Amino acid sequence: MQITLEVDKCIGSGSCEMLAPEVFEVGEDGLAELLDATPGSEMESKCRAAEESCPTQAISVEV
Amino acid sequence: MKEIVVVGASLAGLRICQNLRRANFEGNLTLVGAEKHLPYDRPPLSKTMLSSEQDPGELTLVSDSELAELNLNLILGSPATRLDTAARAVTVGDEKIFYDGLIIATGARARKLLKTDDMDGIHTLRTIEDSLAIRSALHSSSSVVIVGAGFIGSEVAAAARHHGCEVSIIEAGGAPLMRGLGLEVGSACGQLHESHGVNLRVGVQVQDFYGSQTVEEVQLSDGSRIAADLVVVGVGATPNTEWLNDSGLTIDDGVVCDASLNAGIPGVYAAGDVARVPNQWMGGGPLRTEHWTTATEHAALAAKNLLQPADSTPYDSVPFVWSDQYEDRIQIAGDTGGFDEVSFLIGSGDEEAFVVGYRKGEHLAGVMALNSMRPFVQYRRLLMARGQWSQALDLAQEMDG
Ligand SMILES: Cc1cc2nc3c(=O)[nH]c(=O)nc-3n(C[C@H](O)[C@H](O)[C@H](O)COP(=O)(O)OP(=O)(O)OC[C@H]3O[C@@H](n4cnc5c(N)ncnc54)[C@H](O)[C@@H]3O)c2cc1C
Ligand code: SF4
Numbered sequence: 197m198q199i200t201l202e203v204d205k206c207i208g209s210g211s212c213e214m215l216a217p218e219v220f221e222v223g224e225d226g227l228a229e230l231l232d233a234t235p236g237s238e239m240e241s242k243c244r245a246a247e248e249s250c251p252t253q254a255i256s257v258e259v
Numbered sequence: 260m261k262e263i264v265v266v267g268a269s270l271a272g273l274r275i276c277q278n279l280r281r282a283n284f285e286g287n288l289t290l291v292g293a294e295k296h297l298p299y300d301r302p303p304l305s306k307t308m309l310s311s312e313q314d315p316g317e318l319t320l321v322s323d324s325e326l327a328e329l330n331l332n333l334i335l336g337s338p339a340t341r342l343d344t345a346a347r348a349v350t351v352g353d354e355k356i357f358y359d360g361l362i363i364a365t366g367a368r369a370r371k372l373l374k375t376d377d378m379d380g381i382h383t384l385r386t387i388e389d390s391l392a393i394r395s396a397l398h399s400s401s402s403v404v405i406v407g408a409g410f411i412g413s414e415v416a417a418a419a420r421h422h423g424c425e426v427s428i429i430e431a432g433g434a435p436l437m438r439g440l441g442l443e444v445g446s447a448c449g450q451l452h453e454s455h456g457v458n459l460r461v462g463v464q465v466q467d468f469y470g471s472q473t474v475e476e477v478q479l480s481d482g483s484r485i486a487a488d489l490v491v492v493g494v495g496a497t498p499n500t501e502w503l504n505d506s507g508l509t510i511d512d513g514v515v516c517d518a519s520l521n522a523g524i525p526g527v528y529a530a531g532d533v534a535r536v537p538n539q540w541m542g543g544g545p546l547r548t549e550h551w552t553t554a555t556e557h558a559a560l561a562a563k564n565l566l567q568p569a570d571s572t573p574y575d576s577v578p579f580v581w582s583d584q585y586e587d588r589i590q591i592a593g594d595t596g597g598f599d600e601v602s603f604l605i606g607s608g609d610e611e612a613f614v615v616g617y618r619k620g621e622h623l624a625g626v627m628a629l630n631s632m633r634p635f636v637q638y639r640r641l642l643m644a645r646g647q648w649s650q651a652l653d654l655a656q657e658m659d660g
Contacts (some may be wrong), residue, residue, distance in 0.1 A: 225632065
């Protein structure tokens, strides 16, 4: 799975790190960071939930 | 469960369907929407759609391939007109759609002022059509009057300044965003407008509109008149519940739900702007929120609780909302209403960046941050941990140093 994060769209809602903390973290600067850009397929459900919960569509998940 | 019907095909409705399918619901799934568009995103309607020539197609929340995978019975451009909870049926046009499970996600619509339908040039903003109409009017307008300094009014004011229009904001309260943030912080937000050349008039109301066919002047309660060739009214939203009037559900400023989002009848749930739901984190009674993240959180929870009622989870979340005005970003988390104390944790009201804390009892209840993404994340985490006010003060000192 390939996760893309367009960090300039991030508004620091924290939704992604709440739903998939293994993959996303909001860093010191208040913006989301990818901890793992290519997580295994067992993470798909959590990553999809994060993608759908991002208020500015900064996250995309490709399988 | 074999048949699920979701009414309202916007953010909450779409997210409900996505969550149901992800939870392996394989039965028939019907999504009914009054608008003719595929579910689309509203926040850009008052932001990038107005400040640029963004194509509304970019706002669609679902790709064609994903839509095909969701395998929906999608009915667009046709509102549900009645709910019969005894027969478990929703009326759409001449058809009755029967359900085992129902989720109501009909959202809210912009509140209008009396008489505003009689005259051209007076708009509200809730849909793609509204946004396109305002965008086109901004190109040809010189004097814009915004009624109501809430988030939407404030964002439209910023866009109108971007187009070079003269802009006045008429706000009945003592300051912009006062209902949500209090007078002191609202006044600081007012400075954003004034520093961008907006004529901000607080504590006055619009009394009348003058013009032949198109609006020309706005009459205020203090007797003054302001020239206007475009008026945008942003005075809040009303939940879309009329179609539920004889359903037997409790309707009181939205569909009243318990903490699991259940609307009082087994198998019937509500989510998003239409739902009035207690939030465990906030404590207290049911609340109606008009926040993007609340709609998605409700959607996920309503889908889960509908499929597994025996294992219901209550709604429990730190509210979050953001707003982009001019080059500035506002972020708000937690509860910023009904506080015991409000104080600037970082910076002050005259600065271009600050963080305000709201205290309730011994606890930090909410924060509002202007251009302060870095401290905001720390405070959001403190709110999630139900942190003490003293911790909020310590954090401010650490970050100042
Ligand atoms: C201009 C604007 C800017 C915003 N900016 C922000 C922001 O910056 N940050 C933020 O957090 N939130 C923002 N919001 C709020 C956010 O968009 C809403 O919270 C969100 O849209 C709620 O989604 P919903 O699906 O519950 O309701 P809605 O988006 O209101 O959707 C409800 C849908 O149901 C349809 N419907 C109504 N009645 C019926 C019926 N009887 N049958 C079938 N369909 C029906 C409606 O036509 C609509 O399509 C903004 C809203 C607007 C309008
Ligand atoms: S969900 Fe989106 S906006 Fe929120 S922190 Fe993650 S990337 Fe940023």
